[in-house]
Amino acid sequence: MNCLFFFIFLISFLLSQSPTLSFDLNFCWRFRVHIINNLSLNNLVIHCFSYDDDLGRHELWWGEEFTFKIGQRAVGDTRVLCNVTKFGSNHITSIDVFTNSIADKHCCKTRQCYWSARDDAIYFSNNDKNWNRWYSWTSV
Ligand SMILES: *[C@@H]1O[C@H](CO)[C@@H](O)[C@H](O)[C@H]1NC(C)=O
Numbered sequence: 001m002n003c004l005f006f007f008i009f010l011i012s013f014l015l016s017q018s019p020t021l022s023f024d025l026n027f028c029w030r031f032r033v034h035i036i037n038n039l040s041l042n043n044l045v046i047h048c049f050s051y052d053d054d055l056g057r058h059e060l061w062w063g064e065e066f067t068f069k070i071g072q073r074a075v076g077d078t079r080v081l082c083n084v085t086k087f088g089s090n091h092i093t094s095i096d097v098f099t100n101s102i103a104d105k106h107c108c109k110t111r112q113c114y115w116s117a118r119d120d121a122i123y124f125s126n127n128d129k130n131w132n133r134w135y136s137w138t139s140v
């Protein structure tokens with residue numbers, strides 16, 4: 001029994017000494033999601049909701065951001081969907097801003113998911129520096 005604990009301790013110690021391996025010990029389940037209005041002309045209207053919560057409708061001015069914290073559920077799916085509209089236009093889109101898969105694959109490293117609404121598309125970043133084009137606008 002004690003041997004087992006020692007073994008676990010030893011492994012944890014060794015992992016904590018290795019920068020590459022210790023990364024895997026950072027279980028990430030708490031996140032912050034940011035949605036930023038980077039449109040040049042329009043306000044951005046967002047309405048986000050998860051299975052349990054309606055986060056309400058928000059109108060963001062140029063440069064403004066809407067942010068919330070979220071934890072992955074221990075069991076089952078976590079998903080936050082947002083309806084995003086360029087105010088005063090017919091450009092609207094429904095986007096997943098948080099899912100288990102986005103969290104695990106893309107936000108885990110920094111525990112931040114950034115979404116930037118721009119004129120041409122909606123971009124993603126996990127560090128507010130390197131952005132990738134992610135979702136297109138659709139017209140209704
Ligand atoms: C988007 O808005 C944020 C917050 O105002 C600003 O810091 C950032 O530079 C803007 N990015 C672009 C690409 O305009």
Ligand SMILES: *[C@@H]1O[C@H](CO)[C@@H](O)[C@H](O)[C@H]1NC(C)=O
Pocket residue numbers: 047049083094
């Ligand atoms: C989001 O958009 C979809 C599709 O346009 C619509 O069916 C749904 O009612 C909208 N939800 C909210 C909360 O605005």
